[in-house]
Amino acid sequence: MTSKPDRVVLIGVAGDSGCGKSTFLRRLADLFGEELMTVICLDDYHSLDRKQRKEQGVTALNPKANNFDLMYEQVKALKEGQEIMKPIYNHETGMIDPPELIKPSPIVVIEGLHPMYDERVRSLLDFSVYLDIDDEVKIAWKIQRDMAERGHTYEDVLAAINSRRPDFQAYIDPQKQYADAVIAVLPTQLIPGDKERKVLRVQLIQKDEVEGFEPVYLFDEGSTIDWIPCGRKLTCSYPGIKMHYGPDTYYGHSVSILEVDGQFDRLEEVIYIESHLSNTSTKFYGEMTELLLQHKEYPGSNNGTGLFQVLIGLKMRATYDRLRGIKAQVAKASAN
Numbered sequence: 001m002t003s004k005p006d007r008v009v010l011i012g013v014a015g016d017s018g019c020g021k022s023t024f025l026r027r028l029a030d031l032f033g034e035e036l037m038t039v040i041c042l043d044d045y046h047s048l049d050r051k052q053r054k055e056q057g058v059t060a061l062n063p064k065a066n067n068f069d070l071m072y073e074q075v076k077a078l079k080e081g082q083e084i085m086k087p088i089y090n091h092e093t094g095m096i097d098p099p100e101l102i103k104p105s106p107i108v109v110i111e112g113l114h115p116m117y118d119e120r121v122r123s124l125l126d127f128s129v130y131l132d133i134d135d136e137v138k139i140a141w142k143i144q145r146d147m148a149e150r151g152h153t154y155e156d157v158l159a160a161i162n163s164r165r166p167d168f169q170a171y172i173d174p175q176k177q178y179a180d181a182v183i184a185v186l187p188t189q190l191i192p193g194d195k196e197r198k199v200l201r202v203q204l205i206q207k208d209e210v211e212g213f214e215p216v217y218l219f220d221e222g223s224t225i226d227w228i229p230c231g232r233k234l235t236c237s238y239p240g241i242k243m244h245y246g247p248d249t250y251y252g253h254s255v256s257i258l259e260v261d262g263q264f265d266r267l268e269e270v271i272y273i274e275s276h277l278s279n280t281s282t283k284f285y286g287e288m289t290e291l292l293l294q295h296k297e298y299p300g301s302n303n304g305t306g307l308f309q310v311l312i313g314l315k316m317r318a319t320y321d322r323l324r325g326i327k328a329q330v331a332k333a334s335a336n
Helices: 021-032 050-056 068-079 135-149 154-178 267-274 289-296 305-333
Strands: 007-015 037-041 084-089 098-102 107-112 127-133 181-187 200-207 223-226 242-250 253-263
Touching: 007 021, 007 068, 007 154, 021 037, 021 107, 021 127, 021 289, 037 068, 037 305, 068 084, 068 107, 127 135, 127 154, 127 305, 135 154, 135 181, 181 305, 200 242, 200 267, 200 305, 253 305, 267 289, 289 305
Parallel strands: 007 107, 007 127, 037 107, 127 181
Antiparallel strands: 084 098, 181 200, 200 253, 223 242, 242 253
C-alpha cells in the first residue's frame, strides 16, 4: 500500500487545445518522473456530454458545460492527500463514462481549458503556467495540420476556429492574467511578411514578486537587453536568432520578459545561451541544454517554445523542492 503524500504540490497548466500542453506535460514527466506525478485533465469535469452541448448550443469552453463545484472539491481533496472518484469524459464517444479512483502523487498537475477560471481552484495552485498561442500562428498550425492530416478545407478550418473564438476570448484567454508565467508564441519579426509561421518569436512572461519564484534573466537583472548571439558559437540559418530581455507590465502586474526570435540549428549549442542566463534553477551546469537534447523530437525543441517549457519545468521543480523542504523542516521542528 502506498503511503499518503505528506505535502501535495499542485500545478496548473492552462491553454486552448492544440497549444502544446501535452508536449509540456511530457517535459514535466522527464523532469519529475512519471511515478511522482498525477495528471488530471479538466475535460473530465464536463457536466454536459457532446450531444447535450450541441442541443444547448454551448461549447466545451463555456463554464455552463463544466462542473466547477465538483472540480474544486476533488482538487482540494487531492491537495490534502485524499483519494477521489474522478469522472471521465470520453473524447472518442463524447460521453461521460463511470468514474475512476485517483490516488494523489506528491505532484498533481491539473491541465486543460479552465485551471485558473474558478477562483477557488485557482487559490489552491502552488504554481501556474498559461500557454498562449497567437491567433495568426494558431490558424497557420491548424490549417497545416487539419488540411494535411484530416482532409479539411481552408474554409472548414477557419469556420471551426471562428466558432470557438467568442468563448475562447470570454473564458479561456483571460486566465493568463492569473498565471505565474506565460509562454507566448508569436509571429517572427525577423522575416517581413512571413505567412508560413515556421519561424517563431517566443516570449517567457514571468510575474515578479511571486513567492519562491525567481524570474530567469539575461546578463543583468532588470536591464533592457537586445542580444544577437555570436554566429560562431550558435549556428543558425536564415533569418538568424535575436534575444530580448527586460522589465514590463502585463495585466497590471510587474513582469520580466525573456524572448527568443528565430530557431536553433544545433541544440547542443544552446549551452552557449544557457551560460548567459541566470536564475535558471538548474542543479548542474548544462542541465537545461541536456533536458532539451533528451527529446529533440518534441515539437518546439528548436525554438523558444522548448527552451521556455524546460525553464518553467525547472521552476516547477524548484517550487516542489521548496514546498516539500518546508514541510520536512516543519515536521522535524515539531518532532524536536
